Amino acid sequence: MTSPRNFLLIALLFIGYLLWMQWQEDYDKVPATTAGAPAAAVDGAPTAPVTVPDGADVPSASGSAAPAPSPATPDAAANASGERVVVTTDVLRVEIDTRGGNVVVADLLAYPLRPKDYAHPKRLLDSSAAGFFVAQSGLVSAGGAAPDHQAQYSAEKNAYSLADGSDTIEVPLSWSDASGIAVRKEFVFKRGSYVIDQRQEISNKGGVAWSGNAYRQLQRVPPVIDTSGIKGYSNIERYSFVGAAWYSPADKFQKLKFDQFAKEPLDKPIADGWAAMLQHYFFAAWIPAQGENDQYSTKTYVAHAADGSAANRYLIRTQSPPISVAPGATYTDAARLYVGPKLQSTLDQIAPGLSLTVDYGMFTVIAEPLHWLLAQLHKLTGNWGFAIILLVLIIKALFFKLSETQYRSGAKMRKLQPRMQALKERYGDDRQKMNMAMMELYQKEKVNPLAGCLPMLVQIPVFFALYWVLLESVELRQAPFIGWIQNLTAPDPYYVLPVLNGLVMIATTMLTPSAGMDPTQAKMMKIMPVVFSVLFAFFPAGLVLYYTVNGGLGLLQQWIITRRIDAGEKAAAA
Numbered sequence: 001m002t003s004p005r006n007f008l009l010i011a012l013l014f015i016g017y018l019l020w021m022q023w024q025e026d027y028d029k030v031p032a033t034t035a036g037a038p039a040a041a042v043d044g045a046p047t048a049p050v051t052v053p054d055g056a057d058v059p060s061a062s063g064s065a066a067p068a069p070s071p072a073t074p075d076a077a078a079n080a081s082g083e084r085v086v087v088t089t090d091v092l093r094v095e096i097d098t099r100g101g102n103v104v105v106a107d108l109l110a111y112p113l114r115p116k117d118y119a120h121p122k123r124l125l126d127s128s129a130a131g132f133f134v135a136q137s138g139l140v141s142a143g144g145a146a147p148d149h150q151a152q153y154s155a156e157k158n159a160y161s162l163a164d165g166s167d168t169i170e171v172p173l174s175w176s177d178a179s180g181i182a183v184r185k186e187f188v189f190k191r192g193s194y195v196i197d198q199r200q201e202i203s204n205k206g207g208v209a210w211s212g213n214a215y216r217q218l219q220r221v222p223p224v225i226d227t228s229g230i231k232g233y234s235n236i237e238r239y240s241f242v243g244a245a246w247y248s249p250a251d252k253f254q255k256l257k258f259d260q261f262a263k264e265p266l267d268k269p270i271a272d273g274w275a276a277m278l279q280h281y282f283f284a285a286w287i288p289a290q291g292e293n294d295q296y297s298t299k300t301y302v303a304h305a306a307d308g309s310a311a312n313r314y315l316i317r318t319q320s321p322p323i324s325v326a327p328g329a330t331y332t333d334a335a336r337l338y339v340g341p342k343l344q345s346t347l348d349q350i351a352p353g354l355s356l357t358v359d360y361g362m363f364t365v366i367a368e369p370l371h372w373l374l375a376q377l378h379k380l381t382g383n384w385g386f387a388i389i390l391l392v393l394i395i396k397a398l399f400f401k402l403s404e405t406q407y408r409s410g411a412k413m414r415k416l417q418p419r420m421q422a423l424k425e426r427y428g429d430d431r432q433k434m435n436m437a438m439m440e441l442y443q444k445e446k447v448n449p450l451a452g453c454l455p456m457l458v459q460i461p462v463f464f465a466l467y468w469v470l471l472e473s474v475e476l477r478q479a480p481f482i483g484w485i486q487n488l489t490a491p492d493p494y495y496v497l498p499v500l501n502g503l504v505m506i507a508t509t510m511l512t513p514s515a516g517m518d519p520t521q522a523k524m525m526k527i528m529p530v531v532f533s534v535l536f537a538f539f540p541a542g543l544v545l546y547y548t549v550n551g552g553l554g555l556l557q558q559w560i561i562t563r564r565i566d567a568g569e570k571a572a573a574a
Contacts, residue, residue, distance in 0.1 A: 180206025194340025
């Protein structure tokens with residue numbers, strides 16, 4: 001296998017990998033609406049009121065055969081919204097609906113939708129029909145009164161803000177029933193944190209014991225991702241996993257795509273775990289109290305709007321073991337809600353395994369240390385673009401000897417090109433005789449045509465692992481580099497990097513031998529730089545920066561090795 005064939009191998013593997021991901025996107029995705037139903041309204045357009053079938057998203061209490069609306073939640077009011085309590089910290093702006101005491105809106109203030117446009121932050125949780133994604137919690141009881149996530153709570157204030165000199169905000173909500181059961185649901189926000197502590201304090205002022213369960217759940221519709229046209233192809237969100245995930249010490253990290261909810265529903269007890277809904281860069285997760293053995297489950301159902309449209313909703317839930325509160329006693333159920341970015345360096349400090357939400361797929365073993373190294377280089381340089389360049393230098397240094405073997409093999413093959421071309425002319429279309437003659441030539445000149453393969457094959461996993469690191473790292477989201485590149489996760493606006501990468505590829509093909517290649521391979525070698533230049537024109541600039549620097553250093557290394565071999569041969573001849 002000659003050096004050009006190695007080059008073609010990695011190029012074709014990369015294109016094949018992209019085609020495989022595109023196939024998954026086109027044939028393994030979930031429709032956002034039910035068949036024959038119109039889609040939800042687009043952003044900015046009014047949405048029709050949405051109703052949820054009675055009990056569709058309310059769990060059953062222990063010992064109860066079927067879910068039922070709370071006595072304090074009449075069916076007619078089950079889908080109504082209450083008042084909004086707005087909570088603003090230094091990193092979050094959250095809206096809590098008094099109907100159920102649910103977190104229905106969460107804006108991530110440090111992550112603008114567009115670079116530097118902090119007036120319009122990324123909205124992760126959303127109560128609108130088109131982007132529905134909410135965090136709900138409540139209580140259910142087999143026989144007594146209990147406020148589920150549709151019950152009406154009362155709030156002391158409708159707005160809270162983190163004051164200077166204060167590190168926490170406590171937001172209390174209250175609910176009570178004529179039977180003597182009172183519940184105080186409290187949310188605690190902390191400065192600089194995406195974790196929301198939640199406590200549900202159950203007070204039994206009645207004459208009989210109360211029994212039931214606490215639950216927490218996340219439910220949403222699939223996010224709308226633009227996959228149309230050329231811009232849709234370059235939209236990196238389409239390649240990231242979207243769906244439910246959970247963690248347990250026994251089974252570790254598990255994922256469930258939306259289209260698998262009905263086929264492979266989750267229903268099992270898990271202790272010391274968490275349940276999440278993932279999307280590109282961001283996620284939300286309920287984290288039950290440590291040591292609590294909850295029942296984890298998933299569910300899907302159809303929510304209907306007054307205009308006749310319908311949308312699939314997907315739900316993941318954790319439900320506590322049975323709770324019993326004696327007359328005159330009080331019990332507190334505690335859990336945490338994470339709503340924020342996939343910051344790999346800090347997530348495991350919140351809960352074991354939470355950093356696994358940064359999903360690198362089959363390349364995780366290689367990608368995680370690469371991400372750590374990239375983060376350390378960013379601390380050194382203060383710029384993610386320069387950190388990528390330094391990372392390429394380090395990888396090149398680690399693989400220097402392997403690359404040197406590859407380039408030396410290519411240089412030797414290049415020296416044999418005239419003689420290989422003569423063999424082609426001598427034997428014409430007789431491929432068998434020509435191959436035998438070439439093997440004799442390789443043996444005579446002590447050249448191993450396979451010597452360039454191993455270095456290339458060893459580097460391929462690193463190549464794909466770094467691709468996923470640059471694709472999934474929220475730290476690089478909208479990160480500027482220099483000059484015209486003010487967003488490493490967006491395509492190069494002036495196509496400078498794709499053109500430079502194409503020129504590097506052309507120069508590389510000029511230094512690699514082409515003798516022994518059939519006409520089809522030779523044509524592919526010529527058009528490959530053009531194909532990759534067009535392809536990279538729509539890739540994030542950070543990825544193209546890596547490929548361009550990597551290719552440029554490889555070209556320099558190949559040129560130096562070729563000159564050394566030429567100089568050695570001249571010295572030997574002299």
